[in-house]
Amino acid sequence: xxxxxxxxxxxxxxxxxxxxxxxxxxxxxxxxxxxxxxxxxxxxxxxxxxxxxxxxxxxxxxxxxxxxxxxxxxxxxxxxxxxxxxxxxxxxxxxxxxxxxxxxxxxxxxxxxxxxxxxxxxxxxxxxxxxxxxxxxxxxxxxxxxxxxxxxxxxxxxxxxxxxxxxxxxxxxxxxxxxxxxxxxxxxxxxxxxxxxxxxxxxxxxxxxxxxxxxxxxxxxxxxxxxxxxxxxxxxxxxxxxxxxxxxxxxxxxxxxxxxxxxxxxxxxxxxxxxxxxxxxxxxxxxxxxxxxxxxxxxxxxxxxxxxxxxxxxxxxx
Amino acid sequence: xxxxxxxxxxxxxxxxxxxxxxxxxxxxxxxxxxxxxxxxxxxxxxxxxxxxxxxxxxxxxxxxxxxxxxxxxxxxxxxxxxxxxxxxxxxxxxxxxxxxxxxxxxxxxxxxxxxxxxxxxxxxxxxxxxxxxxxxxxxxxxxxxxxxxxxxxxxxxxxxxxxxxxxxxxxxxxxxxxxxxxxxxxxxxxxxxxxxxxxxxxxxxxxxxxxxxxxxxxxxxxxxxxxxxxxxxxxxxxxxxxxxxxxxxxxxxxxxxxxxxxxxxxxxxxxxxxxxxxxxxxxxxxxxxxxxxxxxxxxxxxxxxxxxxxxxxxxxxx
Numbered sequence: 001x002x003x004x005x006x007x008x009x010x011x012x013x014x015x016x017x018x019x020x021x022x023x024x025x026x027x028x029x030x031x032x033x034x035x036x037x038x039x040x041x042x043x044x045x046x047x048x049x050x051x052x053x054x055x056x057x058x059x060x061x062x063x064x065x066x067x068x069x070x071x072x073x074x075x076x077x078x079x080x081x082x083x084x085x086x087x088x089x090x091x092x093x094x095x096x097x098x099x100x101x102x103x104x105x106x107x108x109x110x111x112x113x114x115x116x117x118x119x120x121x122x123x124x125x126x127x128x129x130x131x132x133x134x135x136x137x138x139x140x141x142x143x144x145x146x147x148x149x150x151x152x153x154x155x156x157x158x159x160x161x162x163x164x165x166x167x168x169x170x171x172x173x174x175x176x177x178x179x180x181x182x183x184x185x186x187x188x189x190x191x192x193x194x195x196x197x198x199x200x201x202x203x204x205x206x207x208x209x210x211x212x213x214x215x216x217x218x219x220x221x222x223x224x225x226x227x228x229x230x231x232x233x234x235x236x237x238x239x240x241x242x243x244x245x246x247x248x249x250x251x252x253x254x255x256x257x258x259x260x261x262x263x264x265x266x267x268x269x270x271x272x273x274x275x276x277x278x279x280x281x282x283x284x285x286x287x288x289x290x291x292x293x294x295x296x297x298x299x300x301x302x303x304x305x306x307x308x309x310x311x312x313x314x315x316x317x318x
Numbered sequence: 319x320x321x322x323x324x325x326x327x328x329x330x331x332x333x334x335x336x337x338x339x340x341x342x343x344x345x346x347x348x349x350x351x352x353x354x355x356x357x358x359x360x361x362x363x364x365x366x367x368x369x370x371x372x373x374x375x376x377x378x379x380x381x382x383x384x385x386x387x388x389x390x391x392x393x394x395x396x397x398x399x400x401x402x403x404x405x406x407x408x409x410x411x412x413x414x415x416x417x418x419x420x421x422x423x424x425x426x427x428x429x430x431x432x433x434x435x436x437x438x439x440x441x442x443x444x445x446x447x448x449x450x451x452x453x454x455x456x457x458x459x460x461x462x463x464x465x466x467x468x469x470x471x472x473x474x475x476x477x478x479x480x481x482x483x484x485x486x487x488x489x490x491x492x493x494x495x496x497x498x499x500x501x502x503x504x505x506x507x508x509x510x511x512x513x514x515x516x517x518x519x520x521x522x523x524x525x526x527x528x529x530x531x532x533x534x535x536x537x538x539x540x541x542x543x544x545x546x547x548x549x550x551x552x553x554x555x556x557x558x559x560x561x562x563x564x565x566x567x568x569x570x571x572x573x574x575x576x577x578x579x580x581x582x583x584x585x586x587x588x589x590x591x592x593x594x595x596x597x598x599x600x601x602x603x604x605x606x607x608x609x610x611x612x613x614x615x616x617x618x619x620x621x622x623x624x625x626x627x628x629x630x631x632x633x634x635x636x
Contacts, residue, residue, distance in 0.1 A: 034367055036634050037356050037447070049352055056634055084602055084617040084628045091633065122634055129355070284402055293631035299402040310402045311629055313611035315409065316354050316374055316440055 038129035039122060041295035042318050046235025048099050048214065051130050054294040055094035055111035055152070056120035063090035068251060069259040069266065076251075076258075083250040092248055094148055095296040096123055097241050097288050098132055099232055104212055105132070107140045108230060108241045109290065110152030113161070123152060137165045141211060143243025143290070144170075144224040145177050146262065147186065150193040160196040167197055168211055171204040172219075173226025220245050220276060222269030223262065229276070239297075240280060240287045245273055247291045249298075249309040253277075256306050277307050286312060356447035357440060359613035360636050364553025366419050366532065369448050372612040373412035373429035373470070374438035381408035386569060387577040387584065394569075401568040410566055412466055413614040414441055415559050415606055416450055417550055422530055423450070425458045426548060426559045427608065428470030431479070441470060455483045459529060461561025461608070462488070462542040463495050464580065465504065468511040478514040485515055486529055489522040490537075491544025538563050538594060540587030541580065547594070557615075558598060558605045563591055565609045567616075567627040571595075574624050595625050604630060 039054030063080065064073040064087060077087040097108040114121025127134065140162060143149060155161055176182055177190045194202060205211065207219035207228040218229040223244045230241040246252045247260050256273040259266035277300045280287060288296050289309075297312040357372030381398065382391040382405060395405040415426040432439025445452065458480060461467060473479055494500055495508045512520060523529065525537035525546040536547040541562045548559040564570045565578050574591040577584035595618045598605060606614050607627075615630040 034360060034636055036360050036636055037358050039632075039634055040355050042352060042354050054632075054634065082619070084619070085631075091631065093631075093633075119635065293629075295632070301400070301402070311611075313403075313409070313411075314357075314372075314613070315411075316357055316372065317437065318352055318354055 039126045039294055040130035041297070041314070042130075043297070043312075044237075044318055045099075045232050045239045046214075046237045048101050048232060048234045050232070050239060051098040051100075051132065052288060052295045052297065053096045053098055053111075053123050053126045053130060053132070055096055055123035055126070056117070057091045057093040058112075058117040058120055058148075060090045060092055062088060063251075067260060069261060069263075071255070071258050079250055079254060083254075085250060090248060090251075091119075092291050093294055093296070094120055094123075095288065095290055095292070095294055096152070097239075098127075098130075098137075099215070101212060101214065101234075104138045105136050106212070106215065107137050107162075107165070109143055109149040109243070110140060110161070112148050113152035113154060115151045115154075115156065116148055120148075134162050135164055137162045139168055139211070140165045141168045141215070141230060141241075142170065142173065143229060143241070144173050144227040145186075145190045146224065146244070147189055149243075149290070150190060153193045154196045158192065158196055165201070167194065167202045169194075169202060169204055170207045170217065170226040170228040172207060172221065173224060173228065174202075174204050176225040218276075220272045222265050222267075222272040224264050227272075238285060240276075240285050242276075242287050242289045244290055245269070245276055246289060249289065249292055253289075253292075253300060253309045254303075254306045278302070281307065357444045357612055358448035359615070359632070360448075361615070361630075362555075362636055363417075363550050363557045364532075364555045366417050366550060366552045368550070368557060369416040369418075369450065370606060370613045370615065371414045371416055371429075371441050371444045371448060371450070373414055373441035373444070374435070375409045375411040376430075376435040376438055376466075378408045378410055380406060381569075385578060387579060387581075389573070389576050397568055397572060401572075403568060408566060408569075409437075410609050411612055411614070412438055412441075413606065413608055413610070413612055414470070415557075416445075416448075416455075417533070419530060419532065419552075422456045423454050424530070424533065425455050425480070425483070427461055427467040427561070428458060428479070430466050431470035431472060433469045433472075433474065434466055438466075452480050453482055455480045457486055457529070458483045459486045459533070459548060459559075460488065460491065461538075461547060461559070462491050462545040463504075463508045464542065464562070465507055467561075467608070468508060471511045472514045476510065476514055483519070485512065485520045487512075487520060487522055488525045488535065488544040488546040490525060490539065491542060491546065492520075492522050494543040536594075538590045540583050540585075540590040542582050545590075556603060558594075558603050560594075560605050560607045562608055563587070563594055564607060567607065567610055571607075571610075571618060571627045572621075572624045596620070599625065 041052045043050050064076040080087045096111050099106045111123045112120040177187050207217045210216045214234045216231050220227050220229045232239045252258045263269040281300050281302050299310045300307040359370045361368050382394040398405045414429050417424045429441045430438040495505050525535045528534045532552045534549050538545050538547045550557045570576045581587040599618050599620050617628045618625040
């Protein structure tokens with residue numbers, strides 16, 4: 001008799017009689033496949049069906065150095081430690097908002113597309129798990145054109161991922177990235193992402209335009225020249241699609257005066273954070289933050305010189 | 319041609335040519351089935367595989383009245399409002415912890431079993447989604463015997479749900495509920511739940527006993543006479559299974575001096591909260607709270623006269 005079989009029988013015989021019928025966990029048969037639940041979360045905003053789709057994360061090493069322009073490393077480490085986070089790295093997540101209005105299936109930004117970090121690009125699996133078919137997306141709205149927001153437009157081979165979507169872009173953002181003023185390398189990336197779509201499918205809008213009934217732009221310039229947030233409102237409920245008005249909440253929800261390296265106009269970005277969050281705190285507006293921990297839904301509350309992020313409680317009820 | 323087909327064609331013809339191939343969302347065909355992602359969450363504690371399984375929630379009407387014994391209604395309403403929660407009801411969730419140690423598949427408490435509230439009892443679906451077979455559960459540890467912790471032992475027909483599990487109960491809890499001192503109706507409920515299992519499958523332990531290597535009881539009496547928390551420790555990592563040392567975090571994580579109606583010895587429960595949370599805050603111990611919003615994982619941090627709950631960030635990486 002092989003050793004392994006004898007050991008298994010020995011275990012079974014040593015167990016109380018009532019447990020003898022139990023599958024022998026010691027043989028390792030009981031371990032469930034270790035997978036996470038799919039990264040999507042559903043809620044309703046009035047009659048609108050909203051799905052948050054997670055696109056994974058990027059692990060930034062040593063976030064205390066070189067991530068925040070105007071805070072010293074000790075202050076950043078202290079902020080991370082106070083929120084019970086590691087100080088040697090910071091996982092920055094990506095969250096795409098999908099809204100079914102009943103007449104349109106609308107995406108807000110398109111994630112990393114799996115092109116930017118090995119730990120990101122889970123949006124395709126998570127969209128599939130949520131029953132969302134990219135071919136049914138009718139409109140994509142963009143907060144801004146940084147690579148982690150526009151790369152999901154295309155496959156690794158450069159093909160359009162959303163064959164039937166109209167791309168709706170803030171005029172100020174478009175104008176900047178297509179101009180000589182834009183830094184060359186990221187501008188090339190932006191052009192290659194949008195270039196996979198016919199020009200007539202790209203519509204430029206004012207940052208305060210109403211896109212469809214109940215979905216309206218809100219100019220939040222600073223992070224980029226044309227950065228635009230969106231308000232989704234239906235049936236007396238609303239949700240603010242923040243984009244990158246902040247990055248990770250420990251960094252600049254709690255510390256709105258901290259300037260991260262990606263804020264192209266740091267002073268304007270800081271002013272935007274204060275103006276927007278003061279209003280959202282007073283109005284008790286539900287917010288989705290692109291880089292907040294999934295499902296990335298919360299409220300802000302004034303606290304000291306910054307804001308607390310109050311996560312929306314998860315519920316099985318939609 | 320039927321009206322509906324003519325309408326569909328009309329829509330397609332009216333659309334810009336490039337959008338003509340898009341499925342007509344206006345016809346309502348694109349609405350994905352509106353279901354929530356399954357309510358389980360996975361993490362590792364050293365080599366132990368931990369799964370949090372959600373069992374839904376109970377909606378308590380008017381939580382400002384009659385829920386907290388020693389706070390007036392205005393104070394409770396203010397606490398709820400400060401955390402951006404409604405004041406007219408409070409959803410109290412149920413979360414079961416499952417640990418695969420490699421040799422044992424262990425449950426901590428058994429949920430409502432679907433016997434207590436129409437919005438609760440989702441644990442069976444969520445366990446199935448997580449790949450956890452009740453027949454493979456080898457041990458069930460109990461924090462205490464309130465109905466929302468022991469009812470999952472049995473089906474609606476009173477049959478044992480975990481045919482191969484040993485039930486491990488704190489001696490002090492068992493002794494109380496089997497005694498004349500226990501209130502009659504809940505004691506009858508307790509006896510009916512455990513009565514579905516043969517007496518020789520029920521093992522009584524001291525509240526500070528090591529149950530298996532790496533899982534040890536921690537006496538946290540007060541909420542009930544034998545209430546017991548558990549520390550899961552492996553490979554330098556640990557997780558504290560809190561049980562009902564607190565109910566909803568807005569109520570008595572933030573306000574540890576508040577006595578909810580379910581605390582059988584309110585003074586002892588309050589002392590337990592302070593002692594345990596002071597230690598957990600200092601040690602930066604990860605905690606799972608049975609009634610905290612799913613996935614119910616967080617840290618406590620001292621704040622004023624109470625504690626802040628810092629949720630553990632969701633991650634797709636296990």
